[in-house]
Amino acid sequence: MGEDRLHLLMGNEAAARGAVEAGASLAIGYPGTPSTEVIETLIQWSKETGMRAEWAVNEKVAFDVATGASLGGVRCLVTMKSAGLNVASDSILSVAYGDVVGGLVIYVADDPGAHAGMEEQDVRAFTCPLPIIDVADQQESKDAVVAAFDLSERYKLPVMVRTTSRVAHGKAPVRFGPVVVVDRKEPVKRDLPRLMRASSAWVKEQHAVLNGRVEAVRAEASSSPLNRLELKPGRRVGVVASGASWGYLQDVLDAHDLMDVSLLKVGTVNPLPTGLVKRLIDGVDRLLVLEELEPVMELQVKALIADLGKRVQVVGKLDGSLPRVGEYDFQIVEAALGKLLGMALGRDEPELDRLRSEARRLAPRRSLPFCPGCPHRGTYTALTQALREMGYKKDEVIVTGDIGCTILGMNPPWDSCWIEVSMGASVANAAGFKYAGVKAPVVATIGDSTFFHAGVPPTVNVGWNDTPVVIAVLDNNVTAMTGHQAAPSSGYSATASEAKTIRIEEMIRGAGVEKVVVVDPYDLKQSREAFKEALSHDGPSAIVLRRVCSLVARRRGLLGPPARVEAEKCTGCLLCVRTLSCPAMSVEAGKMAIDQASCTGCGMCAQVCPFDAVVAGGG
């Protein structure tokens, strides 16, 4: 980790380096694409850096731990995806009204373009005036974290660093800075008017202090290296840009050798560097605002133009020139810049585009399957079989899905999971369907990490109200979708190779749902029978389907021998492929074949074959 050379880093890895350089003592978060690699990297580095880096059960818990640590005198980084900010926001708003001691930085990753399967939330529009630094590239991802710690301690405020998928997961050379050694500060003194919200007078005073601090950040923003103004004489046109748009803008300016456009690169999207914006407005007649998703800067720029009594035309989202949906790219920015300059910059290539879409149509659909040996394949297959054996049609029984790998039960051949709302919502959603009078059983499917994150309160609600829903917890002992981070079900943690295993069935019983069984989802018969019993039960019930994620099992060398097909017995009915849709299966000369390298030996295909043509591993 030398300072002398360039390091090719992902934006998230660069942010991790920023936390090291700033002397953070704690990094804590909940995994969520595209933010996960910050903590992952800091866990890898922890032996060398001595920083405590770990996963919390959810983002609010992570932020609350960090708040305590900050008030205890050390610097803390909290990371999450933008949906996680919603979970933590209850506490973030509260802490904004008080003080921090050690710097407290919240790193949040938005996802314009919805690559990770979540809403296109724009955290810059978060309903709290906290400072937000929007990063445009990987170098800035590191530098912004360092700057945010400094701001946070000087103004006693939590400070947010906002990234987006393309920056968080893109890589570029990053130059390191020195690592500062930060001594632990004196912990906070008991100071109720600053640290409590239980008094109207205190809260109003705290609100005023917060606003005053943010205005002080604004006053220094115009001279901060996070914001850069380049005024160019001549053409009297300018661009205000932040985030990933800045890179596309640089590409477009280079491609067309445009040197005479004034530029304001904004880092502190909140508070906006009003002084710099006003100077830019003074120097132009036309202005383009580039920001993905919501017109957060554009609205403020327009207000400033009105305040100044200027007549500056703004090209942006509000005049329909730029989209509010999806991410930007070179062409979108090129077209917008062309509109600003009153000239066509891009070339239309209708014939080539027609040929391209012809080519595109050749590519076959690839839906995301469960991995070979995924225990969730067993769960959804057993559920499908149970419903069929009980005489239910496929569209008769509502299954509420949840966040994570478990939602892939939505794909063929299971076609399960009717809705997906947010972490933990499946259980309460299922209860709501019963409240509405749905007669048929309602099943909620939820993973172990998701259950710990936000599935516990709705389970208590179900137990308390005796609501007859079936809660299926697909417990693969890990937070799988984001890359196998430790969960309370793992038996280990980021900081300890052995940790307590928190048993989900005990939590469910404790929540008042007495009918609970634990089954092995590789055993289709056992799982199917468990589903049939739960589906016929007239009170709340739960099934914990427990089997470690097959990718984790592979990494630990826990796999059994692969299954193989006895070709003379295989009739080529392909019932196995149709039922299990396993990527280790292929069809060769009309018969099923099993790829020996990717088969994990789960044995489910041997269980579904009506002709005993599959020999399970070791058989």
Added chain:
Amino acid sequence: MDDTVEEYNILVTSVGGQGGVTLARVLSYAAMDQGLNVRVGETLGMAQRGGPVQSHVRVGDRVHGSQMPRGRCDVLLSLEPAESVRAPEFLGLGTRVVMSTAPVYPIPVMLKEETYPELNVITAALGRIGCRVHALDARELAMRAEAPASLNVVVLGAYAALEEVVIGTESMRRALGEALPRRFLEQNTRAFDLGYEEMRRQL
């Protein structure tokens, strides 16, 4: 080979699990080794086993964003035939395509619910866009190199044999040791060499 590169765009397309992201990492290490500026664009959200994966590797003094502009792909490295037409918006006149010909069939194709395009249909469609296609059976060559997981490195070797590569072969060889586990260096070098020789023969 020029000392300076202004803008050079490599697109890597693959099916999750084939090693496309790893190939992009090797290329970016190789470019760094040569002192070139690099941007790598990836979205890792749902790119797990079995799904389509794309990586952008942009090299040169005038590259900023992590995604290349439309039509400005200099070379497409496709680890699977149908994936070469997954993102044709980046391809254009003069794009060189190095493609592994071994298909990975999605399950609906196995069940004959959907069709998989013939190789010559894919090649012709790329040709109409203006691409020049170089095809090789990288899976077979990887087997021959006794490195079945190194299909991606075979394609890298084939790419290195093209005449207008801005990243030097020696930098690529060094990157095989730097960006990939050392214990696989020997088998990866064999895979690289077989890909290189096969493309040399074709040219």
